[in-house]
Amino acid sequence: MLRRCAPGSPGPRPMVRALPPSASALRQRLRQCAERIPEAEAVLDLLEKCPEHQKKGGFPVIVFEGLDATGKTTVTQAVKDTLNGVLLRSPPACISQWRTIFDNESTPIKRAFYAAGNYILASEIAKASTQAPVIIDRYWHSTAAYTIATETSGKVQDLPPAQDEVYQWPEDLLKPDLVLLLTVDPDERVRRLQHRGLQKTKEEAELEANSLFRQRVEESYRRMVNPACQEVDASPSKEEVLKTVLQLIKKHCA
Secondary structure (H helix, E strand, O other), X not given: OOEEOOOOOOOOEEOOOOOOOOHHHHHHHHHHHOOOOHHHHHHHHHHHOOOOOOOOOOOOEEEEEOXXXXXXXXXXXXXXXXXXXXXXXXXXXXXXXXHHHXXXXXXXXXXXXXXXXXXXXXXXHHHHOOOOOEEEEOOHHHHHHHHHHHHOOOXXXXXXXXXXXXXXXXXXXXXXXXXXXXXXXXXXXXHHHHHHOOOOOHHHHHHHHOHHHHHHHXXXXXXXXXXXXXXXXXXOOHHHHHHHHHHXXXXXXX
């Protein structure tokens, strides 16, 4: 059970889980809003077509996680080119056009959309990994880390304890071989964001305005297990970061 401490409260209190723990729970939540939101029905249809307990092929599956402006786009493209791999993103292209719709819905529905995207993406990973290495720009850990950070108020100390089940990978979701968490200094990240000049998402605006939220997201990433995130300092040059990443891939996926 996910818990948090309310300001001034004597101890932790139960909090309703915002992240469905399985594909069946996702389908149930999407059915509840399908009549009101036609796009939820469309996501549900795609989810229903995905076989349960997907298994990956013989090629490695490598996930890149991290906050915006930590270099994920640059690094994933470089790794894909170096390994002659396939690059996939979450949410997958087949549902990404509906992000704005679900971003404006209540938190449970929004989280169900992003979680469903991971299960739909797993079907693509299973197929692609029979042909080539698969590089993924965000997967389950992003969905979980942002959910935990949003549903927990206060400081890092108020997050669920490190061994809490909320940090566990879903048993029915295809696992990657390696998860790399790209990190940069907060000031450098802000500089990169300003240089990009792109419109901020709601969560990115929250990251910029609320340092405690950013700290909760990053610490949530670090507490993920089964698989855990391997942290990579993405502050150096693109060439240096790529070299470090390729060494880790060779070490863990050889």
